[in-house]
Amino acid sequence: MRYLRKVLLLLMLFVGGSAFAQNTFTVDAPRVVGADEIFRVVYTADGEISDFVNPTVTGAEILAGPSPSRMQSTQIINGQRTERLEISYTFILRPTGEGIAKISPASATIGKKVYTTKEISIEVVKGEAQQGGQQSSQAEATGNAPAGQRSSQGEISAKDVFLKLSFSKTKVVKGEPIIATLKLYTRVPIAGFEDIRFPVFDGFWSQEIETPQNINFVRENVDGQIYNSAVLRKYMLLPQQTGDVTVKPAEMICQVQVRTTPSGGRSIFDDFFDSGYQIVKKRINSGQATIKVSSLPAGAPASFGQGVGEFSLDVKLSRDSVKAHEAGSLVVTVKGSGNLNLIEAPKVELPADFELYDMKTSNNYSYGVNGIQGSKTFEYPFIPRSEGVFEIPPVEYSYYDVKSNRYVTLKSLPVAVKVTKGDNVVSGGSLIQGVSKQAVASLGEDIRYILQGGAGFSAKGRFFVGSVLYFVVLALIVAAYAAVYQFLRRRAKLRGDVVRTRNRKANKVARKRLKLAEQYMQQNLRSPFYEEMHKALLGYISDKLAIQFADMQRDTIKETMEAKKVSKGNIEEFMQLLEDCEMARYSMDGGAGEMSAQYAKAIAVISNLEGEL
Amino acid sequence: MNHKIKYVFVALCLMIAVNLSANSNGLLWNSANDAYSMGQYETALNDYLKIEENGVHSYKLYYNIGNAYYKTGSMGKAILYYEKALKLNPAGEDAKTNLQIARLQTLDKIEVVPEFILSTWIKEIRNMISSNGWAYVSVALFAVVALLMLLFKFAPTTGQRKFSFVMACIVFLFAIFAVIFAANLRANANSEDEAIVMVPVSNVKSAPNATGNNLFILHEGSKVEILEEAGKWCRIEISDGRQGWMQMNDVEVI
Numbered sequence: 001m002r003y004l005r006k007v008l009l010l011l012m013l014f015v016g017g018s019a020f021a022q023n024t025f026t027v028d029a030p031r032v033v034g035a036d037e038i039f040r041v042v043y044t045a046d047g048e049i050s051d052f053v054n055p056t057v058t059g060a061e062i063l064a065g066p067s068p069s070r071m072q073s074t075q076i077i078n079g080q081r082t083e084r085l086e087i088s089y090t091f092i093l094r095p096t097g098e099g100i101a102k103i104s105p106a107s108a109t110i111g112k113k114v115y116t117t118k119e120i121s122i123e124v125v126k127g128e129a130q131q132g133g134q135q136s137s138q139a140e141a142t143g144n145a146p147a148g149q150r151s152s153q154g155e156i157s158a159k160d161v162f163l164k165l166s167f168s169k170t171k172v173v174k175g176e177p178i179i180a181t182l183k184l185y186t187r188v189p190i191a192g193f194e195d196i197r198f199p200v201f202d203g204f205w206s207q208e209i210e211t212p213q214n215i216n217f218v219r220e221n222v223d224g225q226i227y228n229s230a231v232l233r234k235y236m237l238l239p240q241q242t243g244d245v246t247v248k249p250a251e252m253i254c255q256v257q258v259r260t261t262p263s264g265g266r267s268i269f270d271d272f273f274d275s276g277y278q279i280v281k282k283r284i285n286s287g288q289a290t291i292k293v294s295s296l297p298a299g300a301p302a303s304f305g306q307g308v309g310e311f312s313l314d315v316k317l318s319r320d321s322v323k324a325h326e327a328g329s330l331v332v333t334v335k336g337s338g339n340l341n342l343i344e345a346p347k348v349e350l351p352a353d354f355e356l357y358d359m360k361t362s363n364n365y366s367y368g369v370n371g372i373q374g375s376k377t378f379e380y381p382f383i384p385r386s387e388g389v390f391e392i393p394p395v396e397y398s399y400y401d402v403k404s405n406r407y408v409t410l411k412s413l414p415v416a417v418k419v420t421k422g423d424n425v426v427s428g429g430s431l432i433q434g435v436s437k438q439a440v441a442s443l444g445e446d447i448r449y450i451l452q453g454g455a456g457f458s459a460k461g462r463f464f465v466g467s468v469l470y471f472v473v474l475a476l477i478v479a480a481y482a483a484v485y486q487f488l489r490r491r492a493k494l495r496g497d498v499v500r501t502r503n504r505k506a507n508k509v510a511r512k513r514l515k516l517a518e519q520y521m522q523q524n525l526r527s528p529f530y531e532e533m534h535k536a537l538l539g540y541i542s543d544k545l546a547i548q549f550a551d552m553q554r555d556t557i558k559e560t561m562e563a564k565k566v567s568k569g570n571i572e573e574f575m576q577l578l579e580d581c582e583m584a585r586y587s588m589d590g591g592a593g594e595m596s597a598q599y600a601k602a603i604a605v606i607s608n609l610e611g612e613l
Numbered sequence: 614m615n616h617k618i619k620y621v622f623v624a625l626c627l628m629i630a631v632n633l634s635a636n637s638n639g640l641l642w643n644s645a646n647d648a649y650s651m652g653q654y655e656t657a658l659n660d661y662l663k664i665e666e667n668g669v670h671s672y673k674l675y676y677n678i679g680n681a682y683y684k685t686g687s688m689g690k691a692i693l694y695y696e697k698a699l700k701l702n703p704a705g706e707d708a709k710t711n712l713q714i715a716r717l718q719t720l721d722k723i724e725v726v727p728e729f730i731l732s733t734w735i736k737e738i739r740n741m742i743s744s745n746g747w748a749y750v751s752v753a754l755f756a757v758v759a760l761l762m763l764l765f766k767f768a769p770t771t772g773q774r775k776f777s778f779v780m781a782c783i784v785f786l787f788a789i790f791a792v793i794f795a796a797n798l799r800a801n802a803n804s805e806d807e808a809i810v811m812v813p814v815s816n817v818k819s820a821p822n823a824t825g826n827n828l829f830i831l832h833e834g835s836k837v838e839i840l841e842e843a844g845k846w847c848r849i850e851i852s853d854g855r856q857g858w859m860q861m862n863d864v865e866v867i
Contacts, residue, residue, distance in 0.1 A: 352814070352816070352827060352830050353814045353830060353832075385720055385832070386720065386813040386814050386832055386833070387813050388813050388814060421686075446714075447680055447683050447684075447710075447711040447714050447715070448680075448707045448710055448711055449680075450646060450649050450650075450676070450677040450680050450681075451673040451676055451677060451707065452646050453673075455638075455639075455642050455664075455671050455673045455674055456671045456672075456673065457638055457664070457669035457670065457671050457674065458669060458670065458671060459668060459669060459670075460668060460669065460670050461803060463744050463745060463748070463795075463799040463802070464744070464745040464748035464749070464795070465744060465745070465747065465748035465751070465792065465795035465796055465799055466795075466796060466799065470748060470752070473752050474752070474755060477752070477755050477756050477759050478759070480759065481759035481762065481763065484759075484763055485763060485766065488763065488766070488767050492767070
């Protein structure tokens with residue numbers, strides 16, 4: 001229950017608060033009045049005033065008031081009913097002398113809340129008395145400008161209506177913002193304008209910051225005269241050239257209303273059919289203005305970004321930790337007032353492995369009286385290509401401080417970026433084309449499976465070639481070669497292979513020796529055949545055994561052969577053949593068959609001996 | 614007498630120890646392979662590395678370590694071990710394939726200076742089998758030379774002898790080449806002049822100190838050739854011919 005009450009109370013408070021907030025209490029008074037002028041000060045509230053506290057007035061006397069008035073209106077639009085209540089208290093005052101008339105704050109209680117107005121200062125000048133104290137109300141540019149009228153007619157002097165182009169500063173440095181205000185001052189009623197030419201700001205970057213649709217005339221004191229003034233245009237200028245820069249003046253033709261008929265002889269019909277006013281055209285000109293623009297002093301720091309004014313720097317990351325191959329960005333914000341729109345981007349240095357992309361700029365500033373105020377944000381998108389903790393070095397940025405007339409360098413703190421391991425390289429959406437192409441190719445691929453089975457471990461650094469084992473194996477091969485060679489050679493000797501191999505040669509020798517004998521055999525000359533055989537055999541053996549032909553005795557031949565280790569069979573065969581030949585030389589028996597048999601025998605014997613000797 | 618017994622005992626113990634370690638290596642090998650097949654790559658990797666710590670190596674071991682590193686996402690290490698495997702057995706087709714796949718994941722794409730075509734061919738032939746393979750081939754060829762020489766000595770006809778002599782010369786030449794290849798591969802495997810970058814990013818500087826100018830950066834998995842070492846720094850060359858100084862900690866020798 002108590003809880004519910006609390007809620008209700010809160011709700012009521014809230015509703016009440018919002019209800020109170022709707023109320024307003026304002027004061028309306030002219031800014032400048034003539035010394036003899038009677039004027040009004042009106043306090044207006046949009047709610048029932050329960051207690052109105054009068055202001056105290058100094059410098060003016062209260063002729064009447066406060067006189068309350070009440071206005072209530074009800075509107076029904078599309079069945080929606082809005083009620084409006086306006087309660088006003090009007091004072092009629094007259095200045096007591098030139099100077100400033102002050103009206104202290106008045107307060108009123110609306111509902112349960114007390115509202116207080118501001119203190120008002122009213123300038124009192126020595127001007128002509130004007131009718132209708134309140135003249136600051138709105139007037140359409142084309143409509144009647146309820147201005148103070150001059151009694152004289154026809155001639156409009158340059159003092160009656162003029163244009164004024166004023167600058168906030170006339171001595172500036174290049175890039176320093178200036179506010180230029182184009183104002184129309186008039187003392188005569190104006191019916192309209194023609195052929196308006198606004199000033200041309202050559203050598204400046206200019207931006208209109210106020211272009212009122214309606215011209216609001218405000219009373220203003222110019223050299224002791226009350227004028228109605230209106231702001232036509234307000235410009236923000238940023239000098240781009242140095243030297244004396246002239247501004248081409250603004251020009252316009254004013255249609256001024258001039259009373260035509262003398263105030264005396266006016267009939268009622270004249271009043272009815274003729275307004276009694278004539279339009280006179282008056283060309284007015286704001287006059288040339290010159291602005292001295294000095295160039296920025298020399299010695300600008302390297303990080304100078306053409307900024308003139310007063311700035312601060314803020315460097316941060318869009319995210320503290322970024323995944324590898326994903327985009328992050330470094331956000332550099334330059335805040336302050338000055339030529340924000342023309343400043344250049346600060347240079348940032350990213351770690352070597354970051355890919356830097358095109359910088360983005362976003363503006364958040366407004367054109368104000370102090371120049372361009374707000375911030376300019378530079379966003380540097382990057383993609384880190386590998387993981388780790390990186391440090392972005394401090395960003396430096398310099399500007400020219402107009403107030404202290406020197407360059408100021410701002411330096412941010414270093415920013416740490418943590419790059420975490422990225423997802424699969426393939427899935428990174430922000431990859432550059434070439435790499436992703438390459439990576440996609442391996443998407444369906446995987447490494448081959450491990451090898452199983454015997455691992456075949458060996459101690460590190462051990463190789464077969466050059467090892468002891470290797471040389472042992474080589475030595476074994478050589479040894480095996482030698483062994484087989486010996487074995488084969490011995491076996492060949494045993495098999496007589498050696499003799500056979502020599503046979504061919506021996507055979508040749510034998511045939512050569514027995515060549516003549518062969519001829520005799522073919523001619524069937526028995527005696528010369530055997531003689532030749534005998535001679536050949538002896539000649540051969542004497543050559544082979546190096547025995548003198550004279551010492552050729554059977555015994556010496558036999559002994560020498562035995563000494564040379566000729567086999568016994570061969571010796572005997574040789575000796576037999578020698579004997580046979582000797583015998584056959586002198587005997588006549590035996591035929592051709594015997595000769596050829598003996599011949600073959602001789603060949604065989606010589607060949608055999610050749611093998612053994 | 615006592616001494617002798619002691620020696621015998623020590624020798625016995627050593628033999629047992631060697632046997633045991635061989636056994637434990639085999640067990641580790643099997644359990645690691647099982648873990649890998651179940652997808653427990655970290656466990657498998659630990660077991661493989663334990664085998665390596667025991668002081669043995671083999672092509673298969675390095676290859677499997679490379680696979681385990683690849684699966685756990687360490688590309689630099691994977692590449693290192695594939696390279697190690699290929700050093701032991703340059704003919705390893707699996708290691709070559711996996712090395713290529715692992716290289717796709719690295720960032721650096723370094724232009725390779727083209728080599729003289731003949732040396733490329735010779736290298737290709739050399740890399741067809743491992744150092745030990747060439748050694749076996751050379752032994753076999755020397756045996757053939759011996760056989761042919763015997764034939765030359767004892768062949769029955771001149772033609773056969775002439776043929777076997779020419780053949781023996783040719784085969785001897787081949788055997789010499791095989792020995793050269795085997796020795797060359799062994800020298801390559803023992804050399805420590807190549808390394809893989811192990812850190813995500815490494816600055817290559819113009820001088821062996823931290824203040825040197827940055828010449829270029831290398832990423833994990835890139836292969837460099839070590840030209841010389843100076844303290845904690847080494848002078849490296851990459852395959853397109855550029856040189857610079859790098860910290861030794863950033864690389865691991867193959």
